[in-house]
Amino acid sequence: MISVNLYKRLFNKFPALFAKVISALIPNFGKLKKYKNILAVPYSTYFQQQKIKSNPIRILIAPTSVCNYRCLFCEIHKDNLLYPNRSQNVVDLNVIKNYESFLSSSYKLSFSGGTEEPLLNKDFGKIVQYLKQKYGTKMMVNTNASMLNRDLADNLIKFGFDLILVSYHAGSKEKYKELMTGNIDIVDENLRYLKIQKKQNGKNKPVVNFNFALHKLNAAEYEFIFEKAKSLGASQVIINKYYGGRNRLQDKKVSFDYDIKEGNQVLDKIYVCAEKGGIQLRPPMPQYWTKEKVKWNPEYFDASIKCTLPWTNLNFKPVVGEKNCHYVSVCNRINLFKIAYDKIQLKTQKQLDVLWNHPALQYLRKTVNSKEMINPICKYCKNYDTATIRNTDAQQYAEIRDKAMRDFFAEFREQCSFEEIDGLEVLTENPDPDEKFQKKLKELEN
Numbered sequence: 001m002i003s004v005n006l007y008k009r010l011f012n013k014f015p016a017l018f019a020k021v022i023s024a025l026i027p028n029f030g031k032l033k034k035y036k037n038i039l040a041v042p043y044s045t046y047f048q049q050q051k052i053k054s055n056p057i058r059i060l061i062a063p064t065s066v067c068n069y070r071c072l073f074c075e076i077h078k079d080n081l082l083y084p085n086r087s088q089n090v091v092d093l094n095v096i097k098n099y100e101s102f103l104s105s106s107y108k109l110s111f112s113g114g115t116e117e118p119l120l121n122k123d124f125g126k127i128v129q130y131l132k133q134k135y136g137t138k139m140m141v142n143t144n145a146s147m148l149n150r151d152l153a154d155n156l157i158k159f160g161f162d163l164i165l166v167s168y169h170a171g172s173k174e175k176y177k178e179l180m181t182g183n184i185d186i187v188d189e190n191l192r193y194l195k196i197q198k199k200q201n202g203k204n205k206p207v208v209n210f211n212f213a214l215h216k217l218n219a220a221e222y223e224f225i226f227e228k229a230k231s232l233g234a235s236q237v238i239i240n241k242y243y244g245g246r247n248r249l250q251d252k253k254v255s256f257d258y259d260i261k262e263g264n265q266v267l268d269k270i271y272v273c274a275e276k277g278g279i280q281l282r283p284p285m286p287q288y289w290t291k292e293k294v295k296w297n298p299e300y301f302d303a304s305i306k307c308t309l310p311w312t313n314l315n316f317k318p319v320v321g322e323k324n325c326h327y328v329s330v331c332n333r334i335n336l337f338k339i340a341y342d343k344i345q346l347k348t349q350k351q352l353d354v355l356w357n358h359p360a361l362q363y364l365r366k367t368v369n370s371k372e373m374i375n376p377i378c379k380y381c382k383n384y385d386t387a388t389i390r391n392t393d394a395q396q397y398a399e400i401r402d403k404a405m406r407d408f409f410a411e412f413r414e415q416c417s418f419e420e421i422d423g424l425e426v427l428t429e430n431p432d433p434d435e436k437f438q439k440k441l442k443e444l445e446n
């Protein structure tokens with residue numbers, strides 16, 4: 001397999017043309033399908049084609065829509081308020097087979113997305129076995145690891161599952177319980193077993209990484225987290241910054257965006273401590289906070305950003321209020337469609353085309369990187385201040401985001417036409433806008 005850096009170089013005129021020629025020579029069959037597709041993607045992306053022959057290379061699927069935790073920093077509380085009787089939306093092997101047209105040609109499949117715990121899906125091991133044996137798909141999961149039982153761990157080792165990213169936002173028992181609501185001893189025991197079994201079987205995979213999203217309430221936890229990373233065999237600790245939302249911490253001002261000097265000092269301490277302890281961090285250098293307060297200006301966006309996601313990614317996220325449905329998108333900013341996966345057929349390339357080359361996706365490809373006609377959601381996404389607003393003003397952030405989504409769909413409908421398809425609904429706005437959440441809150445208060 002070519003390295004990521006080498007692959008990125010293909011997204012230029014002549015390398016993209018050359019890769020396309022090589023792609024045409026590769027048979028469209030079995031484990032070769034993905035190589036054929038990977039080499040075709042730079043061409044459609046570089047030339048910003050709207051209707052494309054290449055398939056997505058990165059797929060995200062939420063294999064269920066429920067979680068056994070109630071982390072304080074998670075929007076699960078919003079989802080639970082809006083949908084007290086959440087549907088489970090379990091993805092079984094039949095759903096995976098229905099998604100085979102694009103799973104067979106993708107480079108990487110991530111199991112995550114939304115407020116759900118992927119390992120609650122009882123078919124998880126079977127799905128991994130099927131995709132590894134048939135297509136050699138590279139796979140990762142984002143999990144709290146509380147359900148990583150021995151059978152599953154053995155299965156993941158046996159079939160060479162690639163990466164487990166463990167949400168590990170506190171390292172002490174008390175803080176973990178307080179912030180993540182689970183029992184850290186169970187998680188640690190699961191990871192210990194995995195580490196021992198990998199060693200006994202002489203395997204490096206699955207690689208385990210820890211995800212640590214830093215905020216004021218867990219800033220003192222990094223030493224505990226690093227100790228655990230070392231003893232439980234995590235290869236890297238990913239340092240993220242907490243991002244705000246409708247969660248249980250929203251009124252507590254926990255983000256270091258409110259106090260960037262203090263936040264940057266904590267970051268320095270974290271990186272010094274990691275270096276002393278031989279812990280590998282990602283990113284390798286601290287990404288400091290630079291702005292404290294911002295005034296939103298919709299025109300203050302970075303037009304030089306070239307987003308490639310409408311050509312490379314396809315995401316299937318949970319619809320918590322409806323059975324057997326997924327929201328479909330190419331990124332985390334906007335869901336474009338709601339599909340009923342027990343109705344819509346996506347097994348063949350022709351069936352996939354209905355979704356992957358839908359006018360809404362063609363419109364996104366046409367406008368995402370356009371200087372003059374950039375669409376409202378991409379303009380909002382490329383704004384220099386989106387992240388800061390999100391972390392410091394939940395109300396304003398929600399209003400701007402929901403409006404950008406509504407404007408995107410209004411512009412799309414004004415400029416393009418499309419046919420109604422059974423099982424595929426083109427959205428008109430954020431399906432769970434902040435207004436709906438506020439209304440529900442008020443109803444409960446009264």
Ligand code: SF4
Binds near residue numbers: 067069070117180
């Ligand atoms: S484990 Fe993940 S999905 Fe579940 S509540 Fe915590 S952050 Fe949310």
Ligand code: SF4
Binds near residue numbers: 310332333378382
């Ligand atoms: S909103 Fe637009 S620019 Fe942002 S990630 Fe999605 S497609 Fe790319």
